[in-house]
Amino acid sequence: MNKQQTALVLIDLQKESNFGLIQMDDVIANTQTLIDACRRENIPIIYTRQINRSDQAGLSKDEPLKEDDTPYYYASHTENIEIFDEIAPENSDIVIDKYRWSAFYETSLDLMLKSLGVEDLIIGGVVTDGCLMTSVFDAYFRDYHVHLVKDICTSSNEGSHMAAMMIMANWVYNLEVYETKELIKRFNNESYQHWSCDRPDSLPFTPETMRESYQQLQPRKEVQ
Amino acid sequence: MNKQQTALVLIDLQKESNFGLIQMDDVIANTQTLIDACRRENIPIIYTRQINRSDQAGLSKDEPLKEDDTPYYYASHTENIEIFDEIAPENSDIVIDKYRWSAFYETSLDLMLKSLGVEDLIIGGVVTDGCLMTSVFDAYFRDYHVHLVKDICTSSNEGSHMAAMMIMANWVYNLEVYETKELIKRFNNESYQHWSCDRPDSLPFTPETMRESYQQLQPRKEVQ
Amino acid sequence: MNKQQTALVLIDLQKESNFGLIQMDDVIANTQTLIDACRRENIPIIYTRQINRSDQAGLSKDEPLKEDDTPYYYASHTENIEIFDEIAPENSDIVIDKYRWSAFYETSLDLMLKSLGVEDLIIGGVVTDGCLMTSVFDAYFRDYHVHLVKDICTSSNEGSHMAAMMIMANWVYNLEVYETKELIKRFNNESYQHWSCDRPDSLPFTPETMRESYQQLQPRKEVQ
Amino acid sequence: MNKQQTALVLIDLQKESNFGLIQMDDVIANTQTLIDACRRENIPIIYTRQINRSDQAGLSKDEPLKEDDTPYYYASHTENIEIFDEIAPENSDIVIDKYRWSAFYETSLDLMLKSLGVEDLIIGGVVTDGCLMTSVFDAYFRDYHVHLVKDICTSSNEGSHMAAMMIMANWVYNLEVYETKELIKRFNNESYQHWSCDRPDSLPFTPETMRESYQQLQPRKEVQ
Numbered sequence: 001m002n003k004q005q006t007a008l009v010l011i012d013l014q015k016e017s018n019f020g021l022i023q024m025d026d027v028i029a030n031t032q033t034l035i036d037a038c039r040r041e042n043i044p045i046i047y048t049r050q051i052n053r054s055d056q057a058g059l060s061k062d063e064p065l066k067e068d069d070t071p072y073y074y075a076s077h078t079e080n081i082e083i084f085d086e087i088a089p090e091n092s093d094i095v096i097d098k099y100r101w102s103a104f105y106e107t108s109l110d111l112m113l114k115s116l117g118v119e120d121l122i123i124g125g126v127v128t129d130g131c132l133m134t135s136v137f138d139a140y141f142r143d144y145h146v147h148l149v150k151d152i153c154t155s156s157n158e159g160s161h162m163a164a165m166m167i168m169a170n171w172v173y174n175l176e177v178y179e180t181k182e183l184i185k186r187f188n189n190e191s192y193q194h195w196s197c198d199r200p201d202s203l204p205f206t207p208e209t210m211r212e213s214y215q216q217l218q219p220r221k222e223v224q
Numbered sequence: 225m226n227k228q229q230t231a232l233v234l235i236d237l238q239k240e241s242n243f244g245l246i247q248m249d250d251v252i253a254n255t256q257t258l259i260d261a262c263r264r265e266n267i268p269i270i271y272t273r274q275i276n277r278s279d280q281a282g283l284s285k286d287e288p289l290k291e292d293d294t295p296y297y298y299a300s301h302t303e304n305i306e307i308f309d310e311i312a313p314e315n316s317d318i319v320i321d322k323y324r325w326s327a328f329y330e331t332s333l334d335l336m337l338k339s340l341g342v343e344d345l346i347i348g349g350v351v352t353d354g355c356l357m358t359s360v361f362d363a364y365f366r367d368y369h370v371h372l373v374k375d376i377c378t379s380s381n382e383g384s385h386m387a388a389m390m391i392m393a394n395w396v397y398n399l400e401v402y403e404t405k406e407l408i409k410r411f412n413n414e415s416y417q418h419w420s421c422d423r424p425d426s427l428p429f430t431p432e433t434m435r436e437s438y439q440q441l442q443p444r445k446e447v448q
Numbered sequence: 449m450n451k452q453q454t455a456l457v458l459i460d461l462q463k464e465s466n467f468g469l470i471q472m473d474d475v476i477a478n479t480q481t482l483i484d485a486c487r488r489e490n491i492p493i494i495y496t497r498q499i500n501r502s503d504q505a506g507l508s509k510d511e512p513l514k515e516d517d518t519p520y521y522y523a524s525h526t527e528n529i530e531i532f533d534e535i536a537p538e539n540s541d542i543v544i545d546k547y548r549w550s551a552f553y554e555t556s557l558d559l560m561l562k563s564l565g566v567e568d569l570i571i572g573g574v575v576t577d578g579c580l581m582t583s584v585f586d587a588y589f590r591d592y593h594v595h596l597v598k599d600i601c602t603s604s605n606e607g608s609h610m611a612a613m614m615i616m617a618n619w620v621y622n623l624e625v626y627e628t629k630e631l632i633k634r635f636n637n638e639s640y641q642h643w644s645c646d647r648p649d650s651l652p653f654t655p656e657t658m659r660e661s662y663q664q665l666q667p668r669k670e671v672q
Numbered sequence: 673m674n675k676q677q678t679a680l681v682l683i684d685l686q687k688e689s690n691f692g693l694i695q696m697d698d699v700i701a702n703t704q705t706l707i708d709a710c711r712r713e714n715i716p717i718i719y720t721r722q723i724n725r726s727d728q729a730g731l732s733k734d735e736p737l738k739e740d741d742t743p744y745y746y747a748s749h750t751e752n753i754e755i756f757d758e759i760a761p762e763n764s765d766i767v768i769d770k771y772r773w774s775a776f777y778e779t780s781l782d783l784m785l786k787s788l789g790v791e792d793l794i795i796g797g798v799v800t801d802g803c804l805m806t807s808v809f810d811a812y813f814r815d816y817h818v819h820l821v822k823d824i825c826t827s828s829n830e831g832s833h834m835a836a837m838m839i840m841a842n843w844v845y846n847l848e849v850y851e852t853k854e855l856i857k858r859f860n861n862e863s864y865q866h867w868s869c870d871r872p873d874s875l876p877f878t879p880e881t882m883r884e885s886y887q888q889l890q891p892r893k894e895v896q
Binding site for chain 2: 060062064073100101102127134137141156157158162166170171173174200201205206207208209211
C-alpha cells in the first residue's frame with residue numbers, strides 16, 4: 001500500500017442509517033479513529049451519501065414512499081441524510097451523493113479517485129450486505145486494490161454481515177481485511193495483522209459451519 | 225409481467241463453470257426446460273460468458289495465471305468457455321462476452337435489453353454469490369424488474385448460495401423468486417407460486433436461524 | 449413529442465460561460481422564454497453545471513491551473529459556477545454537477561431522466577461544439593429522441609457553432625432542430641417549423657459551401 | 673509518450689466504410705504503415721467495428737432499415753463489417769465490436785486499455801466527424817492522452833473533416849496531431865513535427881477563414 005496512492009471511502013455513514021444496525025456506536029467510534037489516522041497521513045477522505053430526492057426524481061424502481069409521496073428512506077429534505085456529527089466531513093473532504101446502492105453507479109466517484117491517482121482503496125460503511133458490498137465489487141471491477149475495514153462495517157443482522165464479508169473475501173481477488181487498529185499499525189510501518197486470500201472461493205460454509213468459517217476471516221496473518 | 229417486454233438472461237452457464245458446483249446437472253436440466261418455454265413464448269434469450277483472454281488483455285486485477293501465463297479460469301483459447309451443449313445458444317440468441325463478474329460492466333447487455341423494450345428480466349445462472357448476484361444488483365440499478373429463478377442458480381457451497389439469495393431478496397426491491405416450473409405456469413396464465421418481498425431487509429438471519437429464514441424464501445405465495 | 453415524456457436539459461448556462469460567446473444575451477433571453485413555456489407545460493427542467501473543484505480533485509487531464517493551483521475555468525469556489533440570474537433554477541428543478549464536457553459522463557443525469565419517464569429530450573446550451581455537442585451524442589447513444597433548440601446554443605466562433613450543428617444533424621438520427629418560438633408553437637399544438645433529417649450525413653459542406661449548407665438547417669419544414 | 677504505455681486504436685476501418693469517403697485509399701495505406709511501425713515497437717493494436725445486428729437487437733434509435741428489416745448499414749450478416757483486407761487484424765490483436773458511434777460506449781475498450789497500462793492513445797479512423805470524434809472525446813474524458821493521426825482519418829466531405837479536427841483540437845486538452853510519417857519518426861527518437869495546443873479553443877474560424885485556420889493545424893511544431 002503506497003499511501004500516496006490511497007484513499008479512504010466511507011459508505012453511507014448517515015444519520016438515517018441508524019435504523020437498528022448492530023453496534024453502530026462502535027462503527028462510528030472506529031471510523032473516527034480511522035479518519036484521524038488518514039488525516040495524519042494525508043490520505044484523502046471520501047464520503048458517500050444515499051439520497052432519495054423528495055420530488056421522486058431519480059428514485060430506484062419501487063422505492064417505498066410515504067403517504068405524502070416522499071421517500072420513506074434517505075429523503076433529501078430531511079436532516080437524516082447528513083453524515084453522523086462525530087465523523088462529519090471537513091471542507092477539504094469529498095462528498096459524493098448517490099442514488100443507487102453502489103457508490104460507483106452514475107456518480108463521479110471513479111473520476112475523483114483516478115484524478116487523485118488512487119490505486120489502493122480503504123473502504124467501509126453500511127450496510128455490509130448492501131451499499132458496502134455492491135460498492136466493493138464495483139471498485140474491484142475498476143481495478144482498485146480493496147482494503148476492507150471490517151469493524152467500520154455493519155448491517156441489521158449478524159448473518160448477512162458475516163455472509164457478505166465472506167462473499168467479498170471469496171470473489172474479490174486479493175482483498176485484504178483489517179480491523180481499524182491493525183490498519184493504523186500498517187500506516188505506522190509497524191507489524192500488523194490482516195486477512196488476505198490465497199485463492200478464489202476459499203471460505204465455503206453451511207449454516208452449521210458458518211461461525212467457524214467466519215472465524216477464518218479474522219485478521220491474524222502477521223505482516224512485519 | 226408483460227411477455228412482450230421480457231427477456232431471459234443466463235449468467236455464465238459455461239463448461240468451465242462445472243468446477244464442483246452443487247447440483248449442476250439439475251441447473252442444466254431446469255435451464256433447458258426454461259429455455260424451451262421461453263422459445264415458445266418468443267421471449268428473447270441472452271447468454272453471458274465470462275472470458276479471460278489468453279493474452280491477458282482485459283483481465284481483472286490479480287486474476288490467477290498458470291505457469292505459462294495464461295489465465296487459470298475461463299481462458300479464451302479453451303473449449304471451456306463454451307455454453308454447456310445441452311443448452312447451447314441458437315443462431316437467433318444473443319451471446320454477451322464479459323470480463324468482470326457483473327454482466328453489465330462494460331458490455332452491451334443494457335443497450336441490447338433497451339432496444340428489445342425489456343422491462344422484466346428473468347435471470348439465473350452461476351455462481352449465485354458472484355456473477356449472478358452482481359448482475360442482479362446491476363439490473364436493479366438500471367430499473368429492470370428482476371425475476372430470479374432459484375433452481376437454475378447454484379454455487380460451490382450451500383451457505384453462500386442461501387446467503388446470496390437472501391441478500392438479493394433483502395435489497396432488490398420487488399424481487400420475485402420462482403422455481404422453473406412455477407414460472408412456466410405464469411407464462412401459461414395458470415396459478416403459480418412465487419416469493420415476493422413486501423419490505424426491504426425482510427429476511428434477517430443468524431447462522432443458527434439461517435435454514436429457517438431461507439425456508440421463507442420458498443416460493444409459496446399463490447397467485448391466481 | 450409526448451409532453452408527459454419530455455424534459456428540458458440546459459447545458460452549462462453558467463456565469464463563467466460569458467467568456468465572449470456570440471450573442472449570449474439572446475441565448476439567455478430565449479432560454480428564459482423556453483423555461484417559462486416548459487413550466488406551463490409541467491415539463492421538468494434540468495440544468496447542468498461544469499465544475500472544476502478548487503482542490504483539483506476530479507479535474508480533467510491537463511486542466512489549466514492558475515498560479516495558486518486553482519482551476520482557471522469553472523472553479524468551484526467562485527460565484528462563476530452559478531447559473532445566470534435571469535434563468536436561475538427554482539427549488540423544484542434538478543441541477544446536475546458535471547466534471548467532463550458531456551453531461552452524461554459519470555453523472556446521475558441518465559437515471560434522473562429514466563425515472564421521469566423521459567423519451568424526448570429538449571436540449572440546448574453552451575458551447576455548441578463542446579459540452580452541448582458531446583451531451584447530444586451521449587443522449588442519442590442512450591436512445592433519447594433529441595430536440596435541439598438552436599437559438600439557445602452558441603460558441604466562441606461562428607464556424608464551430610455552424611459546423612457542430614451540421615455534424616449533429618448528420619449523425620444523430622431523427623434529430624429535430626427548432627427555434628424557441630417554433631418549439632413553443634408545437635407545445636401549443638399550433639403549426640410550427642423545424643428541421644429534421646431524412647437520412648444520415650445529409651449536409652455535406654466545404655468551407656466555400658458552408659454558409660449555404662447551414663441555411664438548409666434553418667427550421668422551415670412546416671408541420672401542421 | 674512512453675511506448676510501454678501506448679496503444680493504437682483504429683476506429684471502424686471496415687469494408688462498409690468505403691461509402692464514398694475522401695481519399696480512403698490513402699487512409700488504408702497510411703494505416704498499414706502505422707500498423708507495421710506499431711508492431712515493430714510492440715505497441716498493442718486495437719480495432720473497433722461498428723455492428724448492427726441483423727436481428728435488430730441493440731440498434732441505435734431510428735437506425736435505417738432495409739425493406740427486409742435488416743439494417744441498411746454495417747449489418748452483422750454481411751462481409752462488409754470486416755476490416756479492410758490490407759490492414760486486417762492478426763490473431764494477437766484486439767477487436768472490439770461496438771453498437772454506438774463512440775468506441776467506449778458499453779464496450780470493453782476502457783478495461784482493455786487499463787489492463788494494458790495504457791496512458792497514451794494513438795487514434796485514427798472514420799468518420800472524422802462521427803465515430804472518430806466521439807471516441808476521441810470519450811478517451812479524453814477517461815484521462816487518456818490523445819495522439820491523433822490526421823492522415824488516417826477521413827469523412828464523406830471536406831468541411832466536416834476539417835471542422836471536426838479543429839473542434840477536437842479546441843476542446844481536447846493537450847491533444848497532439850501528427851501525420852503518420854512524423855509519428856513514426858517519434859517512435860524512432862528522431863526529430864518530428866506535430867501540432868499541439870497551448871490553450872483551449874485556440875482555433876476559431878468562420879467559413880471564410882476556415883481553410884486558413886485549418887492550415888494552423890498542420891503538424892509543423894518541430895520537436896527534437
